[in-house]
Amino acid sequence: MHPAGAPVAPAGPVRPSLEVAEIVRRFGDELLSSRVLGFEQRQALEHIEQCRTARLGGHLDVCPDCGHQRPAYNSCRDRHCPKCQWLLSQRWLDSRLERMLPIHHFHVVFTLPSELRRLVLYNRRQLFALLFESASAALKKLAADDRRLGAQLGITAVLHTWSRDLSFHPQIHCVVTGGGVNADGQWVGTRPGFLFPVRVLGKLFRGIFLDALKRLAARGELRFDGKCARLASASEWQHLIDRLYRKRWNTYSKKPFGGIESVHRYLAKYTHRIAISNRRLVSFDEQSVVFYTRNGKTASLAPLSFLARFICHVLPKAFVRIRHFGLYASANVNGRLQQAHALLEQTAASSSVAEPSVEPEADTAVRPDYLTRYLNATGIDLSRCPVCGSTMYRYALVPGCSAPAIAISRAPPE
Secondary structure, three states, X not given: OOOOOOOOOOOOOOOOOOOHHHHHHHHHHHHHHHOOOOHHHHHHXXXXXXXXXXXXXXXXXXXXXXXXXXXXXXXXXXXXXXXXXXXXXXHHHHHHHXXXXXXXXXXXXXXXXXXXXXXXXXXXXXXXXXXXXXXXXXXXXXXXXXXXXXXXXXXXXXXXXXXXOOOEEEEEEEEEEOEEEOOOOOEXXXXXXXXXXXXXXXXXXXXXXXXXXHXXXXXXXXXXXXXXXXXXXXXXHHHHHHHHHHOOOOEEEEOOOOOHHHHHHHHHHHOOOOXXXXXXXXXXXXXXXXXXXXXXXXXXXXXXHHHHHHHOOOOOOXXXXXXXXXXXXXXXXXXXXXXXXXXXXXXXXXXXXXXXXXXXXXXXXXXXOHHHHHHHHHOOOOOEOOOOOOEOEEEXXXXXXXXEEEEEEEOOOO
């Protein structure tokens, strides 16, 4: 038996009392019978419904001393699932932090006007991609201007498509370096707390996006279906374009991040976020789903309306919602980005103002497994019995069956 008085592992974090999966199980069939859904949307609902259930199999941890048992079923790993993003975000962060420049970063947000939202719903892949291209092009063009900065920035862009009440609200969140490398191979920093004039940035973004949008329409690459059918008329299309050129587009720069640690916290929280987390659910029944929005306020939607809004944020198959440009682009990882790191190290050597650089891990370094990541994040050791603290044995669970099969390993593996 485990020695008396030995430390006992915590029982684990408190799980949300409600899950999106429960709403899908209750109302998913009704939604499928009342609406025409795309393949990706139907697949996402199916994955969310099955996630961490006996249908996907898993393992059973058993304590050899006190007999405590803890079943753990496999995750669906769907990027739209509220329960499957934490581990992916941690793995992604490990790889990105090796590349992040040890300087302050700006947070810039580009939002499409409401007049374009229905068109985007029918042309997700093309217009989401155009949103990335236009936002990054506007930043890079201003940065390359000698009157502004005259250098190449590093940009990490993340697509968000929702508001707090789950309405469709496409926007790009950009994490932008506070400086860049100029044509002479020198580091050029931005002014403290200021990147570019937001009105100039907004006008440039608007012009780039609308110019590309008109080319897509001229080539017949846009769908004008449903409530967008009227835009197939040349006069209606031109009327929309003229109205969009006259409108001020919502582009703004938030207070810059204080350093690499604040950038890390932001990326950890937002890069793999989905439309709604389980913790935001308050209650649901046959009439309504109640969930938190902002500042403790709540919203209420009919169950089918809730699911309909939720699936609006399912991305096209294989669409990449986190992209990198400039110094952070893949093509510059072994070139201009290394040069930028070297320049900042030289600056740090001559001045104590710059932050210490993040040392890249060696290629041979062992990446932490799930148990280690979970322990580091929560302080909970899943390899130990929460009752007596002994090391637990692990048994396989066959998909569709909750009874244990053969032992597959002892946790943690030797």
